[in-house]
Amino acid sequence: MDIKEIQNLIKFVAKSGASEVKLEMDDIKITIRTGSDADVTYVSQAAPMQMAPAQQAAPAPAAPAVNEAPAAPAPAASNDKYVTVKSPIIGTFYRKASPEKPAFVEVGDSIKEGDTLCIIEAMKLFNEIESEVSGTIVKVLIDDSSPVEFDQPLFLVDPS
Structure with a gap:
């Protein structure tokens, strides 16, 4: 073939x-x-x-x-001052711990290092993704329950 x-x-x-x-x-x-x-x-x-x-x-x-x-270029070109939080693994992106609970973070929320931003399910394991920076959530770049690739941008954070 x-x-x-x-x-x-x-x-x-x-x-x-x-x-x-x-x-x-x-x-x-x-x-x-x-x-x-x-x-x-x-x-x-x-x-x-x-x-x-x-x-x-x-x-x-x-x-x-x-x-x-x-x-990749679209967020980077217009948002140079922001830090991009990327997916460390391949899986399914979830903004909430369960359907009836609120999202971990919303646009405008202040976060600090170690705060849980989302969950990525990979092979039936739910991995909490924690922030490596402190700042304010500017944009959520992916829809809830969507598949994500390794190193795919998930959030934009304003570190100031």
Whole structure:
């Protein structure tokens, strides 16, 4: 399977509305998961071949790079004086400890080092994300119950 076939498969799955597609052939396993705004493609190969690893390595980094590139410069360019709190892990972002409880922080709240900002669920473990800076929450950059990637911006904090 070459790059064009994989790209066409990704486009087909995205247009079809399917949430997950798994394809297993002799020496290749492909899983494509769609959700929110991002397509995630996993390609693994059982037996390494001379040309195939270079071809298979290209689609996986290309898809996340396209999705992350527009998000990162926008907050940084207009908000240079703010500190960006980023996700330390991959998982699901939650602003509240449970649906009936209030959010850990809201825009305008003053925070100090060690305050819990949110929870990120990863593999059924709920990880409290604590602030490493003191200041005021300026902006929440992600919606509640959304998937997050490693190093994805979550909050903007004014340290002054």
